[in-house]
Amino acid sequence: MKTELILIANASEARLLSRDAMTATLNTLDSVHRAANGATPGEPQRVPVNVGRPLDPKHRRMRDFAAIVARRVEAELAGGHFSAVALFAACPFLGELMRQFDRTTKETLRRVVDADISDLDWSKAAQRIELELHAAAQAEGRPGRRGKPRAT
Numbered sequence: 001m002k003t004e005l006i007l008i009a010n011a012s013e014a015r016l017l018s019r020d021a022m023t024a025t026l027n028t029l030d031s032v033h034r035a036a037n038g039a040t041p042g043e044p045q046r047v048p049v050n051v052g053r054p055l056d057p058k059h060r061r062m063r064d065f066a067a068i069v070a071r072r073v074e075a076e077l078a079g080g081h082f083s084a085v086a087l088f089a090a091c092p093f094l095g096e097l098m099r100q101f102d103r104t105t106k107e108t109l110r111r112v113v114d115a116d117i118s119d120l121d122w123s124k125a126a127q128r129i130e131l132e133l134h135a136a137a138q139a140e141g142r143p144g145r146r147g148k149p150r151a152t
Contacts, residue, residue, distance in 0.1 A: 002083035004110065005029075005076055006129055007069070009089040009097060010118045011062045014069045016076065019129070021083070026126055032072055034065040063096050070100035077105060084110035086133055088117050111136040 006017040006026070016029040076082060085108045089097055094114055098106070111132050117125050 003081060004133070005073065005082040005085045007073055007085060007087045007089070008118050008125065009069055009087070009093065010116050011065060011093045013118060014072070015118070016072065017129075018082070019086075019133070024130060026129065029076070030072070032069055034061065034068075062093055063100075066093065066096035066100045069097060070102075070105070074102060074105050077108060082108070084108055086111040086113070086129065086136070088113045088115055088129070088132075090114060090116035 002021070004019040004021055006019055008015045008017070012034045014032040016031070018027045018029055019025065020027075073085065077085070085105070087094070087097070087109060091114055094112070098112075101109075113132050115128075117128050120128065
């Protein structure tokens with residue numbers, strides 16, 4: 001079984017972790033921070049600009065950062081080292097991030113948790129991750145249920 005990619009994100013910071021499925025060992029891969037001034041030079045934009053009402057600056061910064069995080073996750077998945085992704089982020093950033101993911105990335109989502117655990121200390125975050133992944137594994141094993149991720 002391959003390693004799982006864990007993403008803990010909010011509108012200003014994202015942490016990527018790897019989790020060995022056999023030993024449940026968590027390792028930090030990377031941390032991505034939104035630029036203080038909101039500038040994201042050279043980053044691609046997946047969501048086209050809405051020609052209707054313009055975005056407020058806060059929403060635009062959140063959307064731009066979600067695009068950066070999504071590209072980073074997609075780059076990790078492209079390497080083929082991960083079997084699944086667990087995502088921990090609270091709305092409204094969770095919604096922006098989901099809009100930015102491509103279809104292939106969405107198909108690898110094992111668990112999507114609508115919660116901001118970025119402020120938890122390492123041991124509490126690790127416990128929450130294990131709790132959610134255990135629940136996902138049980139849900140996948142139930143007869144009649146599909147292994148699709150669901151928000152909690």
